[in-house]
Amino acid sequence: MENHCDAIILGAGAAGLMCAARAGQRGKRVLVLEKSEKPGKKILISGGGRCNFTNIGAGPANFLSANPHFAKSALARYTSRDFLKLVESYGIAWHEKTLGQLFCDGSAQQIVDMLLAECAKGPGEVDIRCGEGIASVQHDGDTFTVKTQNGSYGAAALVIATGGPSIPKMGATGFAYDLARQFGMKVVEPRPALVPLTLGGEEVLFREISGVSAPVVATANKASFPEAALFTHRGLSGPAILQVSSYWRPGDPVSIDFLPDRGDGWLIEAKQSNPRATLKSALREALPDRLADILAEKLGITTEFGNVPDKALRAAEERLARWQFTPNGSEGFAKAEVTVGGISTAELSSKTMESKRNPGIYAIGEAVDVTGWLGGYNFQWAWASGVAAGEAL
Incomplete structure (x- = not known):
């Protein structure tokens, strides 16, 4: 391929490779530049x-x-079933874990190999060049010119597929946002998502049970997720916490229902069936011992049930169902799996991912202000947005 092509895709991640494959199969000459x-x-x-x-x-x-x-x-135009069909066409064995999550039986390398094979199908040409850090991007009306340390490349279209700043140790940066702003596109403030939350103040006590996890329902800003929460030496993690972290804002509480399967009045029933039992022993039947002990200690009910008024037990039940933590922060982009925010969707066509004010520029994947839940959703957005742009190039 000479240094001029139909499209330059910045980033050889999930969205960039999917976009390149679809464009190449439509006969386009595509250059993919990847700094890794x-x-x-x-x-x-x-x-x-x-x-x-x-x-x-x-x-x-x-x-x-x-x-x-x-x-x-x-x-709607490229669904999880469509991607699964592609996976199966390559003979890649897979399995479903909880909540609809699909994984390779073997290795993630199989997915990368499949995408590279899709890029090689033609009838167009897809040239993937790694180790190409972007020095500058310019537009002179007809041509986007991308300069790297290795050369200068031109194309009629430019696709931003460089992701967000989550997991910087993998080389992630906010480059996509800088580039969008260079072309006058709005950016919704990026913040870490699917990230552990940190605790301070009196809640530091919970760090004593670092490593303990339990199935809970976690809630932040009306978004609730029934999955496991994990106590860590810095605060809270586990799938339920990672999920609500995307909805959490600094200063907000996170509410945890430690016993979502217990109905109203269960502590009073426990008292009636065994007045000599204690709150600690009742909680230990449902929760890991160390967690049960610290909750009982915090609730301050230490005597046998027979000596505890029903009103106090009802209050304890209420607190256990809506235990409020106020995180003092998160572990940031370093530990975030993805980013909330990004290039504003108001700037883009939902059908083609093309910029409304800069024809010829497209933005896909995590660079865009679309963020999925934990569990395979962000990859599905990468595939779907990559296909949308690849078919429009």
């Missing part, structure tokens, strides 16, 4: 190395965005 030494680095570490490549239930309701309707078009 190999493509698909984030794919390779995902799902513990097995890649949680989609979620069978993925739909618009599983995504956050300043415009919750934006993702509907792309997700």
